[in-house]
Amino acid sequence: MTAGVLTQADPRHLRTLLQAQEKKRGFLIAFEGPDGSGKTTQRKLFKTWLRSVGHEVVTFKWNESPVVKPLLRARKLAHSLSPEEYCVLSAAGFRQQLEQEILPALWDGKTVLADRYLFTAFARDAARGLELGWIMNAYLPLFWPDMVFYFEIDAALSSQRVSASRKPKYYEAGQDITNISDPIRSHRAFVARMIQEYDALAKIFQFLKVDGRQSIYEQHREIRKLFMLSHRRRWAEWNTDAVLTWLSSKDEIASVQSAPTSQEKDQQDS
Amino acid sequence: MRSQVSKARQPAKKKTSKTAKINRNPRPAPKARLFALEGAGESEISQAASRLAALCGGPERPGCSRWDASNTFLELRLTGGKRTAPPVRTLLLLYASDLLFRLRWEIRPALAQGRTVIAAPYVETAIAFGQAAGLPMDWLEELFSFAPRPDLAFRAKEKARPKDKQFGVRFKSAAGFVEFCTALMAANSTQWNPLAVRNAVLDRFDHLEDTGKLHRLGKKAHKALQAL
Numbered sequence: 001m002t003a004g005v006l007t008q009a010d011p012r013h014l015r016t017l018l019q020a021q022e023k024k025r026g027f028l029i030a031f032e033g034p035d036g037s038g039k040t041t042q043r044k045l046f047k048t049w050l051r052s053v054g055h056e057v058v059t060f061k062w063n064e065s066p067v068v069k070p071l072l073r074a075r076k077l078a079h080s081l082s083p084e085e086y087c088v089l090s091a092a093g094f095r096q097q098l099e100q101e102i103l104p105a106l107w108d109g110k111t112v113l114a115d116r117y118l119f120t121a122f123a124r125d126a127a128r129g130l131e132l133g134w135i136m137n138a139y140l141p142l143f144w145p146d147m148v149f150y151f152e153i154d155a156a157l158s159s160q161r162v163s164a165s166r167k168p169k170y171y172e173a174g175q176d177i178t179n180i181s182d183p184i185r186s187h188r189a190f191v192a193r194m195i196q197e198y199d200a201l202a203k204i205f206q207f208l209k210v211d212g213r214q215s216i217y218e219q220h221r222e223i224r225k226l227f228m229l230s231h232r233r234r235w236a237e238w239n240t241d242a243v244l245t246w247l248s249s250k251d252e253i254a255s256v257q258s259a260p261t262s263q264e265k266d267q268q269d270s
Numbered sequence: 271m272r273s274q275v276s277k278a279r280q281p282a283k284k285k286t287s288k289t290a291k292i293n294r295n296p297r298p299a300p301k302a303r304l305f306a307l308e309g310a311g312e313s314e315i316s317q318a319a320s321r322l323a324a325l326c327g328g329p330e331r332p333g334c335s336r337w338d339a340s341n342t343f344l345e346l347r348l349t350g351g352k353r354t355a356p357p358v359r360t361l362l363l364l365y366a367s368d369l370l371f372r373l374r375w376e377i378r379p380a381l382a383q384g385r386t387v388i389a390a391p392y393v394e395t396a397i398a399f400g401q402a403a404g405l406p407m408d409w410l411e412e413l414f415s416f417a418p419r420p421d422l423a424f425r426a427k428e429k430a431r432p433k434d435k436q437f438g439v440r441f442k443s444a445a446g447f448v449e450f451c452t453a454l455m456a457a458n459s460t461q462w463n464p465l466a467v468r469n470a471v472l473d474r475f476d477h478l479e480d481t482g483k484l485h486r487l488g489k490k491a492h493k494a495l496q497a498l
Contacts, residue, residue, distance in 0.1 A: 085370045
């Protein structure tokens, strides 16, 4: 929560708002997995199905922030991104998308389907050799999804599927850290590292695993079944900091009570 | 094998004799030093950077690494950040990315050549702004933990503290990090009071100065520089 010189909303008022919204709010569902694991195909199918059963659905795409996207695109083209820069730029974009796209949609009761989420950043940046603690700090306060579908495939299959249609790009193939000149070989090595990180995250964050080798229809049926059985992660328990930070930054929600400036403090003291 | 070694040593001996000649007129070996220069306003930082460069002396003028060398914030200005002001954390993360860029392409290469570098601004300006905006100190410190500690940190002499409640910063003319971010946020939210933010940043600098972590440019700074 903010405690600086900005106009402060009453935290009790915000907590009451948050509790009142718990039942009305929408679901956040993340689709995670290595490249070529079928996330996007399944996300699209699931979106159609959710709409057919009456959900209002919004899609969130990773690294699509209007502020950060052009920066990332330019630096990727120039091959000038270091792992740390890539991490903080992605985190900067994510924070903007979270507060300006995801949270407003969830607050309005819409279901948000995230085509890649935080875990992509954790796995990718950790695979680039950054320390997980530092990476997670960049994304604080964390905002957990209600469900994470993880599409399991091995590195060889991922690389095979990606290279069947196109050549992996420089950063996608992890060529900035693998020092392998062949993008396909580099991609395979990099994805293998990412899968290791994903596997560790899957245990900690209780991913719902989907076998990415199954047929598209079988995977879709499994996702539907998992969705029906699942339940929401209570915001008050998991996401208080992130939601309250967002709420307090909204002019229409924040109260008019303001913290005194240093000059006002001096006047009060005298 | 031995003969090869002895042959290889012969030219080295000649070199030593040349070096000995040079050493009779010793010149100070270049020493890489990093100075941080913190400030709330761009004009103040610019003036202080010139002054600090003059104070450093030495045969070679120190290099200066300035805010937004990566054009990250220029891009934000051009792409209409004013219409959709990003969250404060985003601004701090963008500052971190710019600082990483400066470290990679400007500061570290210059230090590697044995040059003195003035980073204007460096870490404390961003931390002071983040703290003024209410972000937790441990988050800010962890975020900027990648930045090497400067040999000395200075504070740009600021103009008198503004008292006018109408104090504001125009988005178009805002040139420094604190000014730019404050103007951007104030243009989009009624919660942002530019006067309060600037004063809170200066309060943080006062605290750092009191604890000996920031030095004012002056005689004491000159002594501190000479002591290095």
